[in-house]
Amino acid sequence: MLRIAICDDDPLMLSSLAALCKKILPEAEVTEYKSGVELLSGNGGFEIILMDVRMPVMNGYEATKAI
16 A cells, blocks of 8 residues: 655645545545654655645754654
């Protein structure tokens, strides 16, 4: 199964991207994260990660580098 992570601090963008992914790839498992810190504390093992660049505490570049 394809696993997709979406990381965005904007709740509207997060839900919109999740809905779009589920529509395009209904068989995929989509997991939403509100911050880079939250993403890093998750299970991992994603094939696709959609990452916001501007986020407080840990931006998308820092989170991606840590992955």
